Amino acid sequence: MKKHTLMTGLAGILLISLALSGCSSTDPSASRSLSSPALSAQAEKAPAEKEATLVFYKASEDGLKIIPVQMKVKAADRTAKNSIEEMIRADRHAKYPILPADLTLKSISIKDGVAYVNFNKSLNTLNSETAQTLFTAMTVDTLTEFPNIREVEITAEGQVPRFQLDMTKHFKRDESYIRIEKE
8 A cells, every 4th residue: 555655746846847847759840838928929020020922013103003002011011901091191292193182091991702891071072083083993902801801891981982883782803993013
């Protein structure tokens, strides 16, 4: 009985020491423990610090087509929201901006392949049909760069924009407005 108790005690000590020390391996990456808060934070940041390409569209200088713009961002910043905000920002810096100066993105949500994008009421001040068409093409083609977005619904303050175009429908990608500029 004494021998059995001694063996049980030794087995328990062995198990506890293994649990406390962790398993060793010849692979150095396998020896990292994520129980350390510093290592956990570092492991969580690593994928977000990788670079990704964000693509958005802007109007061409002649105002007849749209042009793709690529920029490098952190992978975590490659979002539909950021792409629309960059699209608006690029237009503000254009030689001939087409968007209202106070246009802002209020919200964006994605459900079942459809992006629901809501702008502020200044979207309704976009008067010409050409500007409305370019804005729609820029927005739709920017958002459909994301593989999980196939269609786009555009609203102003949650309402159908007052455009000359039919804005009651979902828009699909239309590459006929895209001009690829030679570098």
